[in-house]
Amino acid sequence: MGNVIVAQSGGPTVAINASLAGVIEGTIGSNYDKIYGSINGILGIRDDNIIDLSSIVASDPHFLKRLKTTPAMYLGSCRFKLPAIDSGDPIYNTLFEQFNKYQIEAFFYIGGNDSMDTVDKLSAYAAQIGSDIRFVGVPKTVDNDLCVTDHTPGFGSAAKYIATSTMEVIFDAQIYDNPSVTIIEVMGRDAGWLTAATSLAKTECCDGPDLIYLPEVAFDKEKFIQDVKSILGEKTNVVVAVSEGIRDAQGEYISASTGTLDNFGHAQLSGAGKTLEYLVKDKLGVKVRSIEVNVLQRAAAHMSSLTDINESEAIGKKAVDIAEEGVTGAMVTMERISNAPYEIKFDYAKIHDIANEAKEVPQDWINPEHNGVTKDMLMYLRPLVIGLPDVEYRDGLPVFVTR
Amino acid sequence: MGNVIVAQSGGPTVAINASLAGVIEGTIGSNYDKIYGSINGILGIRDDNIIDLSSIVASDPHFLKRLKTTPAMYLGSCRFKLPAIDSGDPIYNTLFEQFNKYQIEAFFYIGGNDSMDTVDKLSAYAAQIGSDIRFVGVPKTVDNDLCVTDHTPGFGSAAKYIATSTMEVIFDAQIYDNPSVTIIEVMGRDAGWLTAATSLAKTECCDGPDLIYLPEVAFDKEKFIQDVKSILGEKTNVVVAVSEGIRDAQGEYISASTGTLDNFGHAQLSGAGKTLEYLVKDKLGVKVRSIEVNVLQRAAAHMSSLTDINESEAIGKKAVDIAEEGVTGAMVTMERISNAPYEIKFDYAKIHDIANEAKEVPQDWINPEHNGVTKDMLMYLRPLVIGLPDVEYRDGLPVFVTR
Structure with missing residues (x-):
């Protein structure tokens, strides 16, 4: 041959x-x-x-x-x-x-x-x-x-890096006895799989992120603030995972658009995490920071x-x-x-x-409150990161x- | 007792x-x-x-x-x-x-x-x-x-994470045959040790960052653009490491408002990496991105x-x-x-x-061009990441x- x-x-x-x-x-x-x-x-x-x-x-x-x-x-x-x-x-x-x-x-x-x-x-x-x-x-x-x-x-490795890094960020976020909010922004313009992978950080030694927002459901800023406020009533340090692609009910990205297009005509997103950081600071006045997991999630x-x-x-x-x-x-x-x-x-x-055709996260793998994932998602993810x-x-x- | x-x-x-x-x-x-x-x-x-x-x-x-x-x-x-x-x-x-x-x-x-x-x-x-x-x-x-x-x-571990991540980002940056500049921003407001650790990414399989800027020497934007331009004449994908704390000759931090507002009307403040990203885009018109290594460098x-x-x-x-x-x-x-x-x-x-008293990077461990480190620095760093x-x-x- x-x-x-x-x-x-x-x-x-x-x-x-x-x-x-x-x-x-x-x-x-x-x-x-x-x-x-x-x-x-x-x-x-x-x-x-x-x-x-x-x-x-x-x-x-x-x-x-x-x-x-x-x-x-x-x-x-x-x-x-x-x-x-x-x-x-x-x-x-x-x-x-x-x-x-x-x-x-x-x-x-x-x-x-x-x-x-x-x-x-x-x-x-x-x-x-x-x-x-x-x-x-x-x-x-x-x-x-x-x-x-x-x-x-490629997905399983990115999921493992994201879950591990999320766990490490949560440990970092927990050291002070003062209220704080940490927002982790994960890749995924249209599909929430990578952001969902942060849920793997919930183990015997770690709470995992307290709130997870995927692009598959419309993002409601008022509800987000209520969600954070509610968790802050229960624990000191709140950690939130969001997809870079979260959009409101009108389909607008929750991010400050720079108004420029990338080489392929996509709108440049300048950070859902950063935007939510400012929102939390404004509405709750609590110590807040945002972390963009960035290119390392596909390179580590x-x-x-x-x-x-x-x-x-x-x-x-x-x-x-x-x-x-x-x-x-x-x-x-x-x-x-x-x-x-x-x-x-x-x-x-x-x-x-x-x-x-793009495969999105199924709606029934997202919790009814739209701020977390279900056990089905965890069962799907777990074997992929071993x-x-x-x-x-x-x-x-x-x-x-x-x- | x-x-x-x-x-x-x-x-x-x-x-x-x-x-x-x-x-x-x-x-x-x-x-x-x-x-x-x-x-x-x-x-x-x-x-x-x-x-x-x-x-x-x-x-x-x-x-x-x-x-x-x-x-x-x-x-x-x-x-x-x-x-x-x-x-x-x-x-x-x-x-x-x-x-x-x-x-x-x-x-x-x-x-x-x-x-x-x-x-x-x-x-x-x-x-x-x-x-x-x-x-x-x-x-x-x-x-x-x-x-x-x-x-x-704590330093050796952060140095190892930063060097490894730098190497992985460099691999990520090299895949296209079109000119690009990648800027990696590393922690260190007054001392350049962590940024210097990116130099460890130079191994048999990796060029390491092409340019490294520490806060111990005044940062000159004109010279920076000349440095990048000169490397772009030799190779396609340029990777730059900068300390978050780089300052100009007047002691002003190289970071500024981007002029864009987020959805809530706040001016977006950016770090040294983001600022240099805009500068390169402006002056050289080449594809450019910046990556903030962020809190993971002390948590990974x-x-x-x-x-x-x-x-x-x-x-x-x-x-x-x-x-x-x-x-x-x-x-x-x-x-x-x-x-x-x-x-x-x-x-x-x-x-x-x-x-x-703070220990800065010695001036004679920085190269005469002020855009890299010397062999003494590498010899100092190497045993710490093994x-x-x-x-x-x-x-x-x-x-x-x-x-």
């Missing part, structure tokens, strides 16, 4: 390189010959910026193990959406000429929604021109908002979930398996067979059924791999 | 409970009988809010091990400065009556400058009234700005330094030793005997020689102890 090529795209997570390791390992155990890597997503194929991963693996015995726990993207990323396949754009011709040049029989794209759209279009184009190159998507997103799959690679490889890293690797291997079986235009998925003991079945689904991968350290700092 | 009492004060670190564990362990191996804990610093003694630590240790075999890696303060904190000993304030009488009631022979105060001031005053008052109770200070501060001691407990027990935790524990034990030897009005210190192999000698110094303590996990989350 011929060769395969793999690329990564979209925003980083700490598990996307574990999926790359999985694709490489899957290829090594397959009938495919070489595995190539395309630099900066699909653009590396277009621009002939391609590296030979097989020879890197052969020359560095530590490579795959270190790659598994390296954050972000070894191959680099891109934000590039393919034009419609009937657009007449020459890029399709360029890409398939490149596939022929490198004798590619399967292309694996590790990424989010945009990458799945690329896989969908390339497989449709292949069908149109009679090419039998396989196109398989390997999902990743810290946001956990992809449909069909039980959860997404040192606090990733072993379950997530192992699943991300397995999903990469599965992608190679199904390509060998002849599947194309599909994304690898996870189905939860049982929760205790936790068991996952790896499967796949046609990408056409997945793209452009274990710490064996990150290698040298001189006290992690050892990662770079190109 | 009689009993001892211990308290914690000031801002939290992840190592201050290791020192508490050390004081407890030191007492167990000493001629002292019981060890009491005062809740919320010295206020617990005044208000008779005192717990029996000996019985907690006796009843929970996991207590000391878990305490060693629990962040913040098990006994709670306070911000309370004793009045002058000749003020006639009745608090001194109250405190010494309490010491008598609990048959206290030694008081250990784990904390920063204010706590050392308390130890100084109590020992002076004891001398005045002819009491032979021993008062010993156990230092802690993430800022590393105490004199006499080579470094302070999951990424603490084993060296720091062990030293913090040892320094607690040393405090009990010197109290037994009759020392009072002193703070335990560390002297670096050698750097390779790293060797520390625990000693003590009269608090009167230490208080109210090792990870054995944090216990249950269901994927750390197991800490609370009262």
Whole structure:
């Protein structure tokens, strides 16, 4: 048989390189010959910026193990959406000429929604021109908002980092005997999964956040102040977790908009947490601070979930398996067979059924007061954060791999 | 012999409970009988809010091990400065009556400058009234700005978390092939030690931050923009580390109102990082973001330094030793005997020689361009971040102890 090529795209997570390791390992155990890597997503194929991963693996015995726990993207990323396949754009011709040049029989794209759209279009184009190159998507997103799959690679690690950091912030918040409010702002513009993960901080040694607000329900400022006031009547130090994407009943973000748009036309949010900090200060006059968990929630490889890293690797291997079986235009998925003991079945689904639909937190996993999550949410989250991968350290700092 | 009492004060670190564990362990191996804990610093003694630590240790075999890696303060904190000993304030009488009631022979105060001031005053008052109770200070501060001691407990762990997070942010920043600037803002209003710790992120797999600005030298906005521009000529993704406390030649903080109002009409105040983000956007028009490492740098027990935790524990034990030897009005210190192999000698110094002086980064550990640190700084920092303590996990989350 011929060769395969793999690329990564979209925003980083700490598990996307574990999926790359999985694709490489899957290829090594397959009938495919070489595995190539395309630099900066699909653009590396277009621009002939391609590296030979097989020879890197052969020359560095530590490579795959270190790659598994390296954050972000070894191959680099891109934000590039393919034009419609009937657009007449020459890029399709360029890409398939490149596939022929490198004798590619399967292309694996590790990424989010945009990458799945690329896989969908390339497989449709292949069908149109009679090419039998396989196109398989390997999902990743810290946001956990992809449909069909039980959860997404990258989410469990972000959830573990967020839950652990929330617990540590709660310990930090408890030291003084004076009333205080601490607001933790978590990523998630439309889906509240990451913010919900703060609920995991409730353990035998920690109360967890006292209030949790997700973007799936309209945020009511008056009710929020009443909620905080009520908890302040019971305990000294109140900790609140909010999603960056909370909106009021009119759909307006609870944040000071800077009025500027980012490179993709999204409105720049300047902090739901900061906004609520000012609100609490104004209305309750109590000591208050806000903490933005920030980019570390998707980058903190040192606090990733072993379950997530192992699943991300397995999903990469599965992608190679199904390509060998002849599947194309599909994304690898996870189905939860049982929760205790936790068991996952790896499967796949046609990408056409997945793209452009976001999976929100179900309303019945949010408490009736709209300021917390239910036991169902906790049961869903718990297995995803178990274990710490064996990150290698040298001189006290992690050892990662770079190109 | 009689009993001892211990308290914690000031801002939290992840190592201050290791020192508490050390004081407890030191007492167990000493001629002292019981060890009491005062809740919320010295206020617990005044208000008779005192717990029996000996019985907690006796009843929970996991207590000391878990305490060693629990962040913040098990006994709670306070911000309370004793009045002058000749003020006639009745608090001194109250405190010494309490010491008598609990048959206290030694008081250990784990904390920063204010706590050392308390130890100084109590020992002076004891001398005045002819009491032979021993008062010993156990230092802690993430800022590393105490004199006499080579470094302070708590600093190594914060340095390790900051260096690791910086490395992870750098990986996150490198994925796109488009120019970008990432600004990391680190704690340290007057001393640049924590910001300097970002330099540890330079390893075989990581460039480290390209530019580092400390508060010990005046910050020049024009030169900063020239520095960034120059690096952008060499590489695509530039990462800058700045101390929250950077000031211009006139001593004014480099942080300002952004000119935007939040939903409640407040001007949004921003830190040094945010201010430089706007400056870079304005002057260079390049993609830029800023990241505030925030409270997690002093709370992230999951990424603490084993060296720091062990030293913090040892320094607690040393405090009990010197109290037994009759020392009072002193703070335990560390002297670096050698750097390779790293060797520390625990000693003590009269608090009167230490208080109210801050240890800044030496000018000759800052590079001549004022945008980085020298090899001497790296050699000083490296041994302090070695090792990870054995944090216990249950269901994927750390197991800490609370009262």
